[in-house]
Amino acid sequence: MRVNGRVAQNPDQWIDLDRDRITFEGKPLCDAEKVYILLYKPKGYLTSYGDPEGRPTVYDLTKEAGTWLSPAGRLDLDTSGLLLMTNDTSFAERITNPAHEIAKTYQLKAATLLTDDQLQQLRQGVELSDGRTRLAGVTRLRDSASAKYTFLELTITEGRNRQVRRMIEALGSKVLKLVRVAIGPIRIGDLPIGKWRHLTADERAALGVDARGDRRQKTITRPIGNTSGRRRIPKPSYSG
Template identity: 45%
Template sequence: MERLQKIMAQAGVASRRKCEALIQAGKVQVNGETVTELGFKADPKDDITVGGKPIKHERKLYLMLNKPKGVITSASDPQGRKIVADYLKGIKERVYPVGRLDYDTEGLLLLTNDGEFANLLTHPSHHVPRTYLATVRGVPHGSKLEKLAAGIKLEDGMTAPAEVEYHDVSPDDKHATIAITIHEGRNRQVRRMFEAIGHPVSRLKRVRIGDLGLANLQRGKFRHLTPQEIKALQSSGSKPHNVHKKVRPDKP
């Protein structure tokens, strides 16, 4: 017997938190009886319906996509713009993004139908590190990068310590690419951090989640994660991380 929201999440209904909301809203039935108690336990073999539709125990999928710029991280878009599902040729199961990447942000995006796995990686308490390459206008020098590393004040509060270092600087000093690793998932956080120090982002690419990197995966392509990669990500999301600042402020 397992908690109902866990069974639902494992069946790919939604994240565990969203499944809890569905239960509390009275939209879930077990063997014909409506359940609203979050502590309710059921057998995965029970007749479980959500909104009158039975849940399906599909095979678990864990995908990595190199998301192009100009693609919506969503299951659908009323404006008819490209969505990440358009790039998952051959995948019949419905999978959901693990977290989000902005329309103008490219790079590593995980997708799965395992709600428990998604919740493990996105819950704020787990602080799974995410590394980005941010190309910015101008070249931010020592004291500015120190501010990003130590934590900088945004309109929604101070950011947590980050790891920041130069990746590349243009010969004419008109732009620089900074590698930044954060352990939070606020809306447009990296862009807002660089705007706060006076160096707006012109290109943003996520290159790593935990120990998983894009490697040679081409833009617009996806692949299945290996069992070892899945296990490593689950381990990364199941334990607290020591968040510390790291900065190399000197211009290369």
Template identity: 40%
Template structure:
């Protein structure tokens, strides 16, 4: 089940805010009845009409993108910057959107889909889908500070969940290190803020893996479609916490 305004936005009819206005104005019907409640939820079997026009149901599609740095994880950008969906426009007809986000200056693995239910399974913290990052940091984290990251560290929006952390290399002369960190939350700029909190700011950040998926075979800016089996495994992993 998805909120009605979200379904309208995903269909590309209007932004979520505009969709809310349309609902309040009585211009949206669900199964033939006008709906004015913003909290209304609908399923894929419901028929939704906006201004008398029925929303077409698209086939569900799922993509894995090697996101470059300098690209926005959004469908549109009011500043005119390049978005991740711009990388698909010539070859993908469906109205896809990013599953979660990677910062403008972060590269790596990002999923895109038009399946809102699937996106929620991947992004909601309660499903604990692992996301692994490679961080190049300024300074060399102490063992104690790495343990702080592992246990969870206090940020302005609360303590982070426990993480898996390991320092892969360090250079005392250059005063820098490379650290691998795995989290399942997705707060805004979370990894960067975690390293800021221990005094070793991130210089470069890349998401290397999501669950069992990685970037094998892709160069920056390239993408591939997920297989049906991969989509099924991700659903099973989110719903059960494990895959055989």
């Protein structure tokens, strides 16, 4: 077997199926079929493979996918919602690399009633321990009848560790519930919690992948726009 024209002598050699040319007896080996799935991750599930404490992981939910898939980004243990999983490493890198500014949209419940001034702070960026956040899209979904809580939809183009939670904490509040509802133009829709499905051809195209699974250079629209006002939508569906 040769990798990029050189005989592979190390059985532990790492290869990149997207970039390396692999041949056996002069014939190229077929690339594995690219698979892209959307999972509604429940709260309480890890996005890592295996856990020394025996906690459930997203791999417990995707055993029937038929191939090894890795999460394109992560959701923390207490966050539920949309998680893309794939065996396409280049696609995963483009989704997760902040340089590509792929929008991630969340719905959350804040522990306090947030003012319009505080929402404007979120839009303009707040100072965190690892630097100021980028501009964000913020929509007040509703306030609780008791006027104690605020429900928001927040769109960011970064992926820092527990970023949304830390942004709300920077306002002196706390996130009680957090659900990721969209990545780029792809929304979780009515997919049941804990279930997964393959991305449709249109969804793959919107994320820059053609019908054959080949990646295309394409700018993904960020659904931020003008989100300064209120709008009425159905009550968000949270897990946990």
